[in-house]
Amino acid sequence: xxxxxxxPAALSVPEGENLVLNCSFTDSAIYNLQWFRQDPGKGLTSxxxxxxxxxxxxxxxxxxxxxxxxxxxxxxxxxxxxGDSATYLCAVMESGGGADGLTFGKGTHLxxxx
Amino acid sequence: EAQVTQxxxxxxxxxxxxxxxxxxxxxxxxxxxxxxxxxxxxxxxIYYSMNVEVTDxxxxxxxxxVSRKEKRNFPLILESPSPNQTSLYFCASSFWQGEETQYxxxxxxxxxx
Numbered sequence: 001x002x003x004x005x006x007x008p009a010a011l012s013v014p015e016g017e018n019l020v021l022n023c024s025f026t027d028s029a030i031y032n033l034q035w036f037r038q039d040p041g042k043g044l045t046s047x048x049x050x051x052x053x054x055x056x057x058x059x060x061x062x063x064x065x066x067x068x069x070x071x072x073x074x075x076x077x078x079x080x081x082x083g084d085s086a087t088y089l090c091a092v093m094e095s096g097g098g099a100d101g102l103t104f105g106k107g108t109h110l111x112x113x114x
Numbered sequence: 115e116a117q118v119t120q121x122x123x124x125x126x127x128x129x130x131x132x133x134x135x136x137x138x139x140x141x142x143x144x145x146x147x148x149x150x151x152x153x154x155x156x157x158x159x160i161y162y163s164m165n166v167e168v169t170d171x172x173x174x175x176x177x178x179x180v181s182r183k184e185k186r187n188f189p190l191i192l193e194s195p196s197p198n199q200t201s202l203y204f205c206a207s208s209f210w211q212g213e214e215t216q217y218x219x220x221x222x223x224x225x226x227x
Binding site: 049105 | 159214
């Protein structure tokens with residue numbers, strides 16, 4: 001059964017720093033991988049979606065990479081801002097059409113200090 | 115605006131009192147699903163639906179029911195809620211085959227006393 005692990009579980013850095021969040025998964029037979037952001041009391045917002053055939057995706061200050069063979073993904077946040085404070089979740093959809101839904105990691109709780 | 119809506123957002127109930135959490139999407143998505151989120155366990159899928167009248171169990175279906183009579187709606191039914199169903203529930207939807215991102219509702223926080 002697919003397992004998704006996120007490291008670190010929590011991270012606190014000063015504003016302006018570049019940072020990397022890590023995600024690993026045990027079964028490389030994935031359809032895609034998504035990074036989500038979750039704010040307290042709110043739902044999940046999709047940040048980046050990487051198809052299994054892709055190596056990376058970029059959106060503004062965010063860059064996500066995927067190394068399917070090694071079962072790893074990273075989310076790079078450039079020039080962090082206090083508004084980036086949130087929990088970041090990594091999720092994989094396994095091959096076969098995704099009927100089984102997404103398997104989530106437990107998240108990285110990020111705090112950006114002003 | 116493309117969105118997934120859930121109601122209610124917050125609910126306190128007592129053991130055994132049937133309740134329904136509604137979910138609706140306005141994006142004509144075929145695929146809809148329910149997740150629960152618990153501290154230390156993350157998000158886990160409860161049920162999913164690939165289209166109208168097609169539903170199936172996820173990882174943690176015990177104690178829950180769903181129905182998909184219309185494409186836009188996917189209610190979650192707790193026939194006899196128990197305290198271990200206290201959780202944060204999310205509904206999600208997407209187009210089929212996983213090529214598109216999944217859109218999540220704002221969540222329903224349920225407390226069963």
